[in-house]
Amino acid sequence: MSLKDSQILEDPSVKLSLSMQPTRPDFAIISNHIIPESRVLDIGCGDGSLIAALKKSKNIDARGIEINPVNVGHAVARGLSVIQGDADTDLVNYPDQAFDFVILSQTLQTTRAPHQVLNQLLRIGRYAFVSFPNFAYWKVRMALMLRGRMPVTPILPISWYETDNIHMLTIEDFYEFAAQHHYKVKESWFFSHDKQISAKAANWRAENALFLLHR
Amino acid sequence: MSNDRRFGLKRHITLPGELALDGGSLLTGIEIAYETYGQLNADASNAILICHPLTADQFAASDHPITGKPGWWSRMIGKGKAIDPEHYCIICSNVLGSCLGSTGPASFVPDTETPYAMNFPVITIRDMVRAQAKLLDYLGIQRLKAVIGGSMGGMQALEWASTYPDRLESAVVIASTARHSAQNIAFHEVGRQAIMADPKWRQGNYYEEKDPPVAGLAVARMAAHITYLSESGLTARFGRRLQSRQEKSFGFDADFQIESYLRHQGIRFVERFDANSYLYITRATDYFDLAEEHGGKLANAFRGTKNRFCVISFDSDWLYPTSESRVIVHALNAAGAAVSFMELSNPNGHDSFLLDAPDLHRTVHGFLEGDRA
Numbered sequence A: 001m002s003l004k005d006s007q008i009l010e011d012p013s014v015k016l017s018l019s020m021q022p023t024r025p026d027f028a029i030i031s032n033h034i035i036p037e038s039r040v041l042d043i044g045c046g047d048g049s050l051i052a053a054l055k056k057s058k059n060i061d062a063r064g065i066e067i068n069p070v071n072v073g074h075a076v077a078r079g080l081s082v083i084q085g086d087a088d089t090d091l092v093n094y095p096d097q098a099f100d101f102v103i104l105s106q107t108l109q110t111t112r113a114p115h116q117v118l119n120q121l122l123r124i125g126r127y128a129f130v131s132f133p134n135f136a137y138w139k140v141r142m143a144l145m146l147r148g149r150m151p152v153t154p155i156l157p158i159s160w161y162e163t164d165n166i167h168m169l170t171i172e173d174f175y176e177f178a179a180q181h182h183y184k185v186k187e188s189w190f191f192s193h194d195k196q197i198s199a200k201a202a203n204w205r206a207e208n209a210l211f212l213l214h215r
Numbered sequence B: 001m002s003n004d005r006r007f008g009l010k011r012h013i014t015l016p017g018e019l020a021l022d023g024g025s026l027l028t029g030i031e032i033a034y035e036t037y038g039q040l041n042a043d044a045s046n047a048i049l050i051c052h053p054l055t056a057d058q059f060a061a062s063d064h065p066i067t068g069k070p071g072w073w074s075r076m077i078g079k080g081k082a083i084d085p086e087h088y089c090i091i092c093s094n095v096l097g098s099c100l101g102s103t104g105p106a107s108f109v110p111d112t113e114t115p116y117a118m119n120f121p122v123i124t125i126r127d128m129v130r131a132q133a134k135l136l137d138y139l140g141i142q143r144l145k146a147v148i149g150g151s152m153g154g155m156q157a158l159e160w161a162s163t164y165p166d167r168l169e170s171a172v173v174i175a176s177t178a179r180h181s182a183q184n185i186a187f188h189e190v191g192r193q194a195i196m197a198d199p200k201w202r203q204g205n206y207y208e209e210k211d212p213p214v215a216g217l218a219v220a221r222m223a224a225h226i227t228y229l230s231e232s233g234l235t236a237r238f239g240r241r242l243q244s245r246q247e248k249s250f251g252f253d254a255d256f257q258i259e260s261y262l263r264h265q266g267i268r269f270v271e272r273f274d275a276n277s278y279l280y281i282t283r284a285t286d287y288f289d290l291a292e293e294h295g296g297k298l299a300n301a302f303r304g305t306k307n308r309f310c311v312i313s314f315d316s317d318w319l320y321p322t323s324e325s326r327v328i329v330h331a332l333n334a335a336g337a338a339v340s341f342m343e344l345s346n347p348n349g350h351d352s353f354l355l356d357a358p359d360l361h362r363t364v365h366g367f368l369e370g371d372r373a
Helices: A011-019 A024-032 A049-058 A069-077 A114-124 A138-147 A171-180 B125-137 B152-163 B182-197 B199-204 B212-229 B231-237 B258-271 B275-287 B298-302 B324-336 B347-356 B358-372
Strands: A039-043 A061-066 A080-082 A099-105 A125-133 A183-194 A194-198 A208-214 B012-015 B016-021 B026-028 B031-037 B048-053 B089-093 B144-150 B168-174 B307-312 B338-344
Touching: A024 A049, A024 A099, A024 A194, A024 A208, A024 B012, A039 B016, A049 A061, A061 A069, A069 A080, A069 B338, A069 B358, A114 A125, A114 A208, A125 A171, A125 B012, A171 A183, A171 A208, A171 B016, A183 B168, A208 B307, B016 B125, B031 B125, B048 B152, B048 B212, B089 B125, B125 B152, B125 B275, B125 B338, B144 B152, B144 B358, B152 B168, B152 B275, B152 B298, B168 B358, B182 B199, B182 B212, B199 B212, B199 B275, B212 B275, B212 B347, B298 B324, B307 B347, B307 B358, B324 B338, B338 B358
Parallel strands: A039 A061, A039 A099, A061 A080, A080 B338, A099 A125, B048 B089, B048 B144, B144 B168, B168 B307, B307 B338
Antiparallel strands: A125 A208, A183 A194, A183 A208, B012 B031, B016 B026, B031 B089
16 A cells, blocks of 8 residues: 555645755765665654665665654654654663764754763764754854844744754864864865855855764 | 465464463463454465454454444554555454453363363463464464554563564554553552452352452453543543533432443443453563563663564553653664654543554554555
């Protein structure tokens, strides 16, 4: 039976969330760097698009964690192993080095204790991909400076009282943070308007940053 | 396959040989009553075992022979539904210790006409699962596509994955737990004491008189039934409304609708269930602690498993709350198992899994079909 066959299996909210899912610029780079047959955990995996694609193209052993139950439902219907949970509470139970790669895409700034989450990432995974919106992006700075208001931009579209982003950071903050906690930055990539840009003055020019970390 | 007498509605077998029970005794001549829906395919790879909750039975998707009501999981199982007999051979058997055709305390001791009554050995969830495995041997099914169960059925699904990991691909564990808590045991003990306090119980020897301890069993059911519902569900459905009267009676009739409802639930239950079976099956769930069977560490129950798991809880279930499902999920994560987990929102408490829960049906369907994809 296909999904379309049965009335009970129709859920408009699933379709809505799918159509709203943006193509994330960091996905292509992460995909290129994931080693075939590796063990991958995607934290904040949404509807599972990334790990589903990686399962197909690289035959990875894929796992996901996602907070939104509608997204979890869709991921499960794709045959993915995804649990409803969050980065703050559900990483401690995985054994050390359970994964080759752990992905935390656009989620770090939503966690309650980012330093503990990163510690867990590099405990359970050999490598961690971490991406986040850069709060020092020039348009964000201008909005704050000229308007004196919390910025609402395409990548930070939610007003301050509703946003899940409770720990906003900049690229410079992240470098300092990584150094303090002895995380090694193996590679980094920067994006503006969904296109990759050079590392030059990235803290000013980049809307988004992606880091590959290890211990 | 359609002429194969092993498959179809209202089937019945006597298991060959004996079954060594966790309690140390041997049971012989075990009878198992079961039903199957759908056709087993040529390589016997499309079988799904449904494990029933405490007081349900093998009539998962066909009308109940005593009550005449639709099968207890007919919302989940059926043509065009989440578990579709067009695709799967679906098997549901009455658990060991029950009273709808499988061997239990009301059954005769082999080669006699004396019921076991309280001489029936105390059984465990694992004993139930061992009996199911023997049924599958008889049906020629080496490996199940999935074992699916809610509540006590979920315990059986977990036990299947732990005891026979090579005999299933996946386990779906709904509104369940890996161990009975003190609170769970406490509610069951109230029910058992209600039965045993009924003078008609007669230390379990009530079969000859055909005068069973229905009052005690009804009270047991009433107490248990409260745990299957949610406070908000009860308030929404009954509130403080009075039953067929304008004013309180200043007496002890069923003034309130909720009282009338519970009494009705008790009365209906005793028509289809044996009091001694209730004692034995509640005992089996109280004894259930999957971690204890594995050196106190739940993850060890699933060490190295290749099975896929789907764990589902309901936010209004206080009998087996989401925290119990998370214990299972965390153990599966620690064991490196492939697990999916969802907490679904539903106002109907523990019973949500039996009621109208489209997101449950969608998730189970998605999990099964995702496997096919």
